Amino acid sequence: MRLHCAPEGTRIRIIEISGAHHLQRSLSLLGIQIGDIVHVQRRVPYGGPVLIGHRGTQVALGRSLAEQVHVEPVD
């Protein structure tokens, strides 16, 4: 599953970040890495961004970037 499809209110694990290294680097600067479990807080429909939470940090991720993040549901 890709991040932009993850339903609101669920917890997911990041398993892969495809595409340019840029995204992986930016996320890592915000403290989010492959293998981390994050909380999908909000999602704007119609090509909007996703709002994720991880260790007290909230990050808004645009749709095109969320599409590059491969995730799996937790619990």
Added chain:
Amino acid sequence: MFNSVAGYRSMTANFPGVTVHYTRSRIQLGSQIAELIDLPGAYSLTAFNRAESATRDFLWHGEIDAVVNVVDASVLSRSLELTLQLLELGLPVVVCLNMMDEARRKGIRIDSRKLSEQLGVPVVETIAAEGVGIHDLFRTVWQLPRRPAPPPRPSSYHRDTEAAIADLSCWLRPNMTAPECMSSRLLAIKLLEGDEHLLGMASAATRERTTSARNDLAEARGRPAEEVIESERHALSMQLFESCAEVTHAVKDLRDRLDLLLTHKVWGYLFLGGTLIAFFGMVYGTGSLLEPVILRLFDGATTAAATRLNANGLGVTIITGLLQGLAGGVAIVLPYLLPFLIGMAILEDVGYLPRVAYLMDSLMHRMGLHGIAIVPAILGYGCNVPAVMATRILTSARDRFIAAVISTLVPCSARMTVIFGLVAFYLGPLWAVLIYALNIAVVAGSGKLLSTIMPEGSPGLILEVPPYRLPKCWVVLSKTWLRLREFIVVAWPVLIGGSVLLSLAEHYRWDIVVNGTLVPFTTLLGLPEAVGTTLIFGILRKELSMIMLMQALGTSHVVSVMTASQIVVFTLFVTFYIPCVATLTALVKEIGWKLTMSVAAYSLAAATLIGLVGRAVLP
């Protein structure tokens, strides 16, 4: 943090990227005067945007006695990654754990003594917004040993990474071309990470050596060298965090529930609309209440002055100009500007703007930009100059250019006073709303146009959304004052000077020449001939065109000499035409001469076209 020591001098807000250049201040430290420098916030010493590179360049080239690393304690684990890099600089460092209250709320308990032992540098806990721990912090800084500093304990990477670093730094030591104060170890690390800026400065031999070292490391570890180093640094800071901090349950409070509501796909947008209406309603309500009262006072003064003095003398001309300039500032600009600035400061400090960026992301995508580009645009409603500068938070040059252009089209508070003071005041607030709506359409259209011309894709939104914070009264007031002072010190003298100049021009009939030259233009828009000079002055400061309009027409009751449609066309033109001198200067700095000139030409063309359409459509 900086402001609590140096007085409110540096702009702050509750989102990353507000400070894009550094602010200096002198402070009394013990018995000596020290220079304190506030650098833009950075996540890493590898620069991703221009604000971060300002920070990095300063750290490498600046003459620094000590570094105060202000860390957000509530996100300690990732903040430590920057701390680890700062330690590599080889400068004396004090780590300041700020926002300890926020960390406690998130359930993070930090053993700062242990952290200090592990890092090998002093660690001080603070809550800067409440002034807690500031004194301690500076006492610690004061007690730091002078240079040369004892080398702080370097973080150690994996053995093969360390070997690669040691190898490269050994080679670099005799061949250093980089900043002298930078340790060869840090330089080696940054080169291994593939830092483009540094590689660009390096000699061909160094570049070759770096490439082979990067390849070796990548081959040994099966992933690119920068990923190896980054993930090791990440792991190091996680280890540090886990050994010094304990995470218990976060306290769920009203803010979390509020946030879920305000980012909701329906309620979020309704709230956003409501906020904007309430905001401008508040500005208009306060302004329109005060404007007529103060205006009447000045009218009385002008008449009194005219009857006292010889009615046609030069003295009365100058005094009338002076009074009208003063009146323009006090009666027309301030009543709208002051509530606007206070409201803006509150919105910024609460932390609502990043939520707006999140909500507006898909809309901004239609313009070929992404959500963060809304931040300069929103700042543009205050003043276009900081808006143009704020475009530095965008990573791609193309996005920066488009965002800079659209933020200059946003009506700043000076233009707002024209819209409110003329159109809303004489024709009703609905007309002002229409002008704002039209402006948003033009801004969106221009964004779309530019992104069609420059089709390269936008890198997409990636933005940290900070928690809501209750704005501190002193911060809001100081921030308002900082911006208001800009108006009083810079703009008002220009307003008064311009007003006097226009009086003199009228007295000696120079204005006829200017107006005469502009006749084809003013008749094209169906405006009175006397308006010509005011449009020229408006390029200096946008408020000037309105204040001088009253003077050029010889009355502050504009409606008695101009028709409703003329007022609207005039305001439309003033709203869109050539950015003011200050904005043009900022633009030149960000995008260069040529592009700035084309922006000016574009806005002039757009303004003329909109004015013409306005003239044709309005009765």
